Structures are given as C-alpha cells and as structure tokens.
Amino acid sequence: MRVQGQLIKQGAEARVFHLPTFLTTPQGCIAKERFPKTYRHPDLDRQLTARRVIQEARCLQKCRKSGMDTPTVYLVDIPASTIYMERIVGVTVKHRLLRSQAINYADIDQAALAEKIGTSLAKMHAQDVVHGDLTTSNLMIRDDNGSLVVIDFGLSYVSVLPEDKAVDLYVLERAFSSTHPNTEDLFARILEHYAKGYKQSRAILAKLDEVRLRGRKRSMVG
Ligand SMILES: Nc1ncnc2c1ncn2[C@@H]1O[C@H](COP(=O)(O)OP(=O)(O)O)[C@@H](O)[C@H]1O
Ligand SMILES: [Mg+2]
Known part of the structure; x- marks a missing residue:
C-alpha cells in the first residue's frame, strides 16, 4: 500500500x-x-x-x-x-524548551517535566528497551493532558546491559547540553526520577559516570 x-x-x-x-x-x-x-x-x-x-x-x-x-x-x-x-497532538520537548530559553525557562514547571521524563525512561529501561536516539525532539508533550510521549523507536533494540542503557542516558544528556543552555539542573532531576523509578538503576548510573569520563577524554584528544 x-x-x-x-x-x-x-x-x-x-x-x-x-x-x-x-x-x-x-x-x-x-x-x-x-x-x-x-x-x-x-x-x-x-x-x-x-x-x-x-x-x-x-x-x-x-x-x-x-x-x-x-x-x-x-x-x-x-x-x-x-x-x-x-498522531500525537502536541509539541516536542525541544520546541518547548527553545521557546522559553530567552526567559530561562521561567514559564516551565521544570520539576514536573523532569519527573515525567525520568519516570518514563525508567519504565522503558526496566523493559530492557534501549531507545538508541534519545534527544529532545524525540520526546513530545500532549496538548490535552500534558503527558510525556516518547517517539521515534527507529534505532531501538532490546538489551539487558547497563552499558547500553547508560549510553542511552548519555546521548540524552549531550542532547540537552548541546541544544538547551542552563538545563544542567533539569537533567540532574531527570536522573533522580529515573533512579527512583527503576530499582536496578545503580549499575547504570555508575556506568554513566564511566561513559562521561570516556567522552571527556575523547573530546580532549579530538
Ligand atoms: N506519532 C507522531 N505524532 C506526531 N508527530 C510525530 C509522530 N512521529 C513523528 N512525528 C514528528 O515527525 C518528526 C520525525 O519523526 P521521527 O519518528 O522522529 O523520525 P526520524 O527518524 O526521521 O527522526 C518528529 O520529530 C515529530 O515532530
Ligand atoms: Mg526523530
């Protein structure tokens, strides 16, 4: 068809x-x-x-x-x-954050947004689904009820490895830091909710530290 x-x-x-x-x-x-x-x-x-x-x-x-x-x-x-x-009727998180960047996101309930993203990713990883392309354009907010929708599973796969899940989070962290200035606190809160919502997250967050270190070394060499 x-x-x-x-x-x-x-x-x-x-x-x-x-x-x-x-x-x-x-x-x-x-x-x-x-x-x-x-x-x-x-x-x-x-x-x-x-x-x-x-x-x-x-x-x-x-x-x-x-x-x-x-x-x-x-x-x-x-x-x-x-x-x-x-079809999700709403906006991407990217669009939403860019719209409020000039006023330092003052009109966004950051605590609520962080909770929605963190719990959603916790559920996803608890199912052993690794998204593969976590960016703020692949997260949407529904107009009618404000629910957070994860989209674009085009690069997703199933994995039990903490390393794969840690890289998933790292990709999102980089997306935040490269596209949305001054969102370090927001991302830290996302991780807090992720940890709260996902019992096995300790190993993943430990891995995330390693992945960050590797990333930093690479950018110092490159
Ligand atoms: N289910 C959907 N509802 C509403 N908009 C969508 C939906 N799926 C995709 N889009 C829009 O299309 C864009 C690209 O789709 P996506 O699945 O992310 O493909 P790509 O792999 O090309 O990034 C998204 O950023 C979003 O704006
Ligand atoms: Mg996409």
Whole structure:
C-alpha cells in the first residue's frame, strides 16, 4: 500500500507523513516509511529493512505495555516498510524548551517535566528497551493532558546491559547540553526520577559516570 499524505519530515532513514483522514481519527495518523538503501543488494536491503520495521514496532509495543505513553501502533505494513501510528497532538520537548530559553525557562514547571521524563525512561529501561536516539525532539508533550510521549523507536533494540542503557542516558544528556543552555539542573532531576523509578538503576548510573569520563577524554584528544 502506498502512503498518501503530507510529508512532514524527510530523514536519513525514513519519511514521516501526516494522513489527515486515516481511520476516521479526528487528528489523522502518522505513517513512517523507511526507504530502500540503494547501496545495498535489493534482497538484503528488503530483509534488513523489514527486520528494522518489525523491531521498531515491537519496541513501541513493549514500551506501551510497561505503562509508558507512546504512539499507538495501528498497522505495520512490512512489504511497504511502513508503520501507521497515532498522531500525537502536541509539541516536542525541544520546541518547548527553545521557546522559553530567552526567559530561562521561567514559564516551565521544570520539576514536573523532569519527573515525567525520568519516570518514563525508567519504565522503558526496566523493559530492557534501549531507545538508541534519545534527544529532545524525540520526546513530545500532549496538548490535552500534558503527558510525556516518547517517539521515534527507529534505532531501538532490546538489551539487558547497563552499558547500553547508560549510553542511552548519555546521548540524552549531550542532547540537552548541546541544544538547551542552563538545563544542567533539569537533567540532574531527570536522573533522580529515573533512579527512583527503576530499582536496578545503580549499575547504570555508575556506568554513566564511566561513559562521561570516556567522552571527556575523547573530546580532549579530538
Ligand atoms: N506519532 C507522531 N505524532 C506526531 N508527530 C510525530 C509522530 N512521529 C513523528 N512525528 C514528528 O515527525 C518528526 C520525525 O519523526 P521521527 O519518528 O522522529 O523520525 P526520524 O527518524 O526521521 O527522526 C518528529 O520529530 C515529530 O515532530
Ligand atoms: Mg526523530
């Protein structure tokens, strides 16, 4: 089935469309279509792309079962490498923070935001889902109830290793520090809620210290 809708993002791996009239939902739906990588043999590419699409949909479902807020998956069209999912009506955390940067985020309830992000990530890692691309554009806030929604599981995978989860957190920390000045306290609070919500987080937070140190060494050399 070919996707017909408005292109809202053309990424490196996928195109994201808004289908305004899909399934009679008032907000329409989102279709995320992975496109072929032409440098790969077509048979191999089809196989790898199918595997990726299934993995993305599976991680989305796994998270949802854990009580996290993620887009509902409506349909997975494997031959067309497309996931049809709920369209979240809201803003990305990136957009929200950038909008309030000039007033030093004075109009944002930072404690509440940190709690939402921290508990959500705790649930995700407790399910052994590693997101793989945690940035503030992959976190959204629903307009209607302020719920925090984690999106874009395109690079996600299942792992029990503290190291993988620590790197996940580190990627988010770097995203905060590079995109949103003066959010060190906010990120520290996120980690507090993460620790509170996830019993096995000690090993992960210890690893996070190691990963940070490695990152710092690398940037001193580079
Ligand atoms: N379910 C959704 N509801 C609303 N907007 C979405 C949804 N999924 C993606 N988007 C929008 O499209 C953008 C790109 O989608 P994403 O899944 O992050 O793909 P990419 O892998 O290209 O980053 C997001 O940053 C968001 O603005
Ligand atoms: Mg994204």
